[in-house]
Amino acid sequence: MGNIAFMASETPVAQAAQRTLGAAYGVTAPEEAEVIVALGGDGFMLQTLHGTQHLDIPVYGMNCGTIGFLMNEYREEGLPDRLTEAEEEVINPLHMHAVTDDGSEHERLAINEVALLRAGSQAAKLRIAVDGRVRMPELVCDGALVATPAGSTAYNYSAYGPIVPIGSDVLALTAIAAFRPRRWRGALLPKSAEVVIDVLEPEKRRVHADADSRSVQNVQRVTIRSEASIAHRILFDPGHGLEERLISEQFT
Numbered sequence: 001m002g003n004i005a006f007m008a009s010e011t012p013v014a015q016a017a018q019r020t021l022g023a024a025y026g027v028t029a030p031e032e033a034e035v036i037v038a039l040g041g042d043g044f045m046l047q048t049l050h051g052t053q054h055l056d057i058p059v060y061g062m063n064c065g066t067i068g069f070l071m072n073e074y075r076e077e078g079l080p081d082r083l084t085e086a087e088e089e090v091i092n093p094l095h096m097h098a099v100t101d102d103g104s105e106h107e108r109l110a111i112n113e114v115a116l117l118r119a120g121s122q123a124a125k126l127r128i129a130v131d132g133r134v135r136m137p138e139l140v141c142d143g144a145l146v147a148t149p150a151g152s153t154a155y156n157y158s159a160y161g162p163i164v165p166i167g168s169d170v171l172a173l174t175a176i177a178a179f180r181p182r183r184w185r186g187a188l189l190p191k192s193a194e195v196v197i198d199v200l201e202p203e204k205r206r207v208h209a210d211a212d213s214r215s216v217q218n219v220q221r222v223t224i225r226s227e228a229s230i231a232h233r234i235l236f237d238p239g240h241g242l243e244e245r246l247i248s249e250q251f252t
Contacts (some may be wrong), residue, residue, distance in 0.1 A: 004083070004209050005033035007048055009040030014064040017074065025079060035083055035235070039074075040220050041065020042154075046111050046212050051233045053109075058088055060235035068247060069153055086235035089166065089242045091150045092191075095227040097102060098209045098216045101202055108211030111232060114224045115176070115210045116197055117143035117215070121140025123179055125200035130193050138200065140185070141178035143207070146195055146224045152241060153249050161186055163250055166243045169228065171195075194225045210245075 005028045008018035017039045030052055032037055038048040038061045045061045052059065063071035072082075095108040099104065108114075118124040118141075126144055128136040141235055147156035149164040152172050157163060161174030173195060174186035189195065199207045202220045209219045236242065 003028040003032060004029040004079070005036045007036055007038050007052075007192040009044035009047075009065065011040065011064065013033065014039040014044070017062070017064050017076075020039070020076060022059075022078070030057075035060055036082075037062060037066045037079070038071075040186040042070045043069055043213075045070045045234075048149050049111055049234070050109065050212070053230060053232060058086075058233040058235045060086055069249075070150075070234065070242075072235075079096060082237060083235065085238055087238055087241050089150075089234045089236060090167070090231050091148065091234065091242075093227050093230055093232065094146060094171075094211070095225050096211045096216075096220045097223040097241060098223070099175055099221045100216065101218045101220050105200035105217045108216070109150065109230065110151075110211035112154045113145045113156055113210075113214050114222065115143055115155060116207050116219065116222060117176070117210065119206040119208045122205050124205050124247060126207075127198040127200055128173070129196045129198075130187075130189060130235065132156065132194075132196075136184075137188075138176060138180070140180040141175050144173065144186070144197060146189075147172040147174065148189075148226070149246070153246060157249075162188065163246055165246055168240075191226045194223065197222045197224070223246060 008014040036059045061071035062074040096108045096114045099107045126139045152164040159176045163170045169191040171189045208217045
């Protein structure tokens, strides 16, 4: 593996790691690199993938944060060999199109999930359609989310959604604290599905939409689909790729 660009979160640990690795292996701008090494936690990894998607080069994460599902173990020695031997996973993000109560439109990409969350004390009321057919006329809840396989162990799993294997071409639609229907947990959808979520009574029950934690306030309608035209390339140490991690997570 040739030129390496090191990108770090703002934490002191990650910044120190960037200086150490840059001194050992050289400093290269992302635009001139063959691989990007992201230093931080999962949140910074998502930020790096979003910020460098136009470069079409792989990203290898090393964990300098508290959560590292998308990251590899941090080690300074032997990095070029680790990069050469790393296995590549390719994932597609979700595309979110949100319309707010003032009629403005917003677009976001999400590698993990798109989540709709109540913004006040009252529960949200949502109507959910899949590929143009209303499947849930009214869901009273704290929110709902659509997760990719890569994101299925994140917020989705905390909301009791299923872990989805990489390569399964499936999305998880998960309710967050559903009140009515009380025991509805969600559904598994084909990756090609388009999900439209309308907010019912939006003036009374305000809802915001998050795409990988980047918010759009006061949404009335959110359309979510997999964005096949964008491919994120993530590198993992052999035997520790996303597929293995997703399986292992279910037995811990």
